[in-house]
Amino acid sequence: MIPSAFAYASPATLDDALAMLARGDQDIKVMAGGQSLIPLLKLRLANPAVIMDISRLNDLRRIEHTPVSVRIGGLVTHDQLLNEDPVIRTWPIIEDAGEDLADPLVRNRGTFGGSLAHADPAGDWPAVALATDAVVQVRSVRGVREIAAKDFFTYLFTADVADDEILTHVELARPEAGTVSAYVKIAHPASGYAVAAAGVNLTLDASGTCRAARVALTGVATTPLRSVAAESALEGTTVDDDAVRAAVEHAADGVDVLGDGYAPVEYRRHLIGVVVGRALRRALDRRL
Structure with a gap:
């Protein structure tokens, strides 16, 4: 058309x-x-x-590194982000999510910030933002607002950006020592979008105990979201096989799972546990 x-x-x-x-x-x-x-x-x-x-606003194309965070400009392209070595080394979850993200043409034109603002419930970057506790900055003539990723995705293809606002930056705090992350997706064979996907970010102390867990889901509901039940199953444990099984078992708790002709509700609910388990094991394999 x-x-x-x-x-x-x-x-x-x-x-x-x-x-x-x-x-x-x-x-x-x-x-x-x-x-x-x-x-x-x-x-x-x-x-x-x-x-x-707004593609000519070059000030929004920068990736800025500070001792405590990285600020990703709203116009940073997928390809630019995926080729920023310090980012990839610090957040392996970003490289995971970008492994089969679209095609070269889209990766060179599409933007990280635009993807978040689009709020596709099956998108890859929203899960990364949720798992890393990203903070989204939006600006208007009224001033600047900073929005935690967990509050940013409000409904189907809807994000907390007002009509007079522009997403200018996304900030990721540098992870604490002992943090491991990963992203796993089961993609639709035609579109490549997530039928179910999980992004995990775990902070483990010297004894191996999980002090903080983030488990983000995409492709399974009307918005990208965090699995609070899976996070609770992990925090305070040594993330052994029993803890992983508990996280898998409870990953879909409280999630209003969507169904369609390709993945009915019960099948997609099962896939939530599959991707959460795979993402947790991939992240844990990255422990030094």
């Missing part, structure tokens, strides 16, 4: 973009890399009056 008619704007600065959004007199859709928005336009699932292309 052909998109419905729209006006095109390409602001020169972030301030210009925010000022345009603040006027509120037009239905404006912000476009970063366009790899999620353009298909929606072609299917006429999105029909904005104006497309605001």
Whole structure:
């Protein structure tokens, strides 16, 4: 299909973009890399009056390293992130999630921040953000808001970004010593999107006891989300086989699992335990 008619704007600065959004007199859709928005336009699932292309705002293309965190600009592409060696070494979960993410064309145009703002319930990066306790920064003329990843995904394809806001950065705190992470996906054979996937991030002390656990799920519900039950089964344990089995057994507790023609509810519920178990074992294998 052909998109419905729209006006095109390409602001020169972030301030210009925010000022345009603040006027509120037009239905404006912000476009970063366009790899999620353009298909929606072609299917006429999105029909904005104006497309605001922010891809030229180069200040948002930076990856900034500090002693305590890394700040990933909203326009950092998938490929740019996956080739940032210090990031990959620090967070192996990112490399896992990027292993079969889309194709080279999409990886070179699509953005990490745009993927989070798109809030696809079967996307890979939302699970990474949840598992690493990422903090998302959004900006408007009213100021800056910082939103914990656990609060960012609010509904199907809906994130906590207001109409006059732009996602500018995502911040990951540097993991504590003893932290291991991994991501495992069972992909749909046609689309490559997650039928079920899990991202895990465990912090183990010197005795091997799990002091903090994050288990994030994607592809299984209306939003990416954390499995609080699996996290509770892991925290305070030495993450032995019994603890992993308990996490697998309870991983779907409290999750309103979606079903479809490819993966009915009970099958997808089973897959939650499968991917959580595989992700935990992959992460634990990375212990030094």
